[in-house]
Amino acid sequence: MSYEDAQAELEEIIANIESGEIGLEASIAAYERGVALAKHCREIHQRVEQKFTDLTGQMQAAMGEAEGGKGSKRGG
């Protein structure tokens, strides 16, 4: 689940409970879901390793090119 989706659902859950339109039992179930979502978000924050993927080769293979040897000019 993406961070944005998790946060959006969490906000929706809070709004639902705050509205008082769902019963206490449903509120407690929603609360538990909210806690799980917050935990999920926190785990995303806590990642420290940046994941880096070089797609150049994949692109060149997909496009049937052999451009790899050309190299690229250094900018600025």
Place this chain on the structure above:
Amino acid sequence: MAAAKPGPSTPGAVGGALRVGQLAALVEGALRTLPTPVRLIGQVSNFTQRGHWYFAVKDADAVISCVMFANRAKGAGFTPADGQEVIVTGRVEFYKPQGRVSFYVEGIEPVGTGALQIAFQKLVAEIRGLGWMDPARKRPLPAFPRRIAVITSRTGAALQDVLATMRARCPAVEVAFVDVLVQGPDAASSVARALRWVASRHRALGIDAVIVTRGGGSIEDLWAFNERIVAEAIVTCPVPVAAAIGHETDTTIAELVADERCATPTQAAMRLTPDRAALREQLDLLAVRLRQSVHRAARAAGESLRSNTRHLTSAAHARSQAAARRLEQSMARLERSRPSAVYAQRAAGLRALTNKLHEAVARRLQAADPRPAGVALRDAWQAQAARHLDVLNGLQRQLGLVGPQAVLARGYSVTFDARGRVVRRPTDAPAGQPITTRLADGTLESIVRSVSRDPLAPASALPVPQVRQPRRRHRPTDDGPGLFA
């Protein structure tokens, strides 16, 4: 010499002189020998615009007057400025009425960096016309992209700036890198191809946004990002694109059409990567709100339960009170219709009837005479008396069910003293006193022979065994004959 002197009639010359028209014709002829069209390079001067363009092109040695008609000027793509180096293309003609040689410009193009500037402006006008720069077209950047495609040169400083910034702000956002040429004649197609490929695979690759970037350089170095194919690839990309090309002062078409224009690669990374600290703060606030919301919900539910209990209690109380009232009413009604009360009423009615009977008998007896008419009257009276007696007997039967008659019938008796009072105790009838004993079917007259007291009997009077006395109203007196009336 004299023969050479031209006469006034000769069409050639007078004294060897050419007429103006002749010279003008010669000049025109000479100008037609120039190559067509003529290309002329020089600096613009005295530029004026009055529908048509009038200006001069000069260099250090000479000046040539130029005119560019409005219909041609519209296609120029730029407006020349004094001092600008241009190449004009056209033809040279001699304008006889004013005796001037003029350059009729059919095309004009800027020279050098000026040329790039003009091309840039022409492209800006074009993409503006296409709506690519329209703010309404631009898409918002995702708040928390899962993966960002970074399209730039592998060896450029821009890539390192982007990676460092993203790592510092939020390492959770992944980087998908595509190496491209960022300058030179193949750069534009390289960048456009990478953009198109990422666009076509963005779902599979999980890419939520793209950064196209390049460090600073000359306008020629950055030129690839002014090419139409790059602009088109950015505009058609299905995920938002942030562009940061060159230094802050440089503006490229790529940046103008991008969803987010950024001054530097670092800024592009900042715009696209959420700030971890800010997110954590936001999440903490949400967690607090979540806890509070559920606590409030629990409190509200508790209050509603208490309130419901109160309502329930008061409703039950009201109901029990109503039931108690109804019970009292029913008891009162029941009391009124209680058998003893009913019999008391009936006994009273019986007494009244008896009295009426006696009165009626008395009246009839007084009025009775033996005349035949009296016979009919007597019969009528007898019939009426019989009816009264029937009623009386019926009532007596009913009364007898609970009255003393029934008790007497079961073998009990009642004893009266000489004065007609009920004898309850031995002392009520001393020896030698006459007594009357009432049985079911008659009476016994006796004299008390002796009196003895039951040694086991308590000092107080024994309960009267023989008659169950009606309790409440209509309590008969001991000595009243009414008890058995």
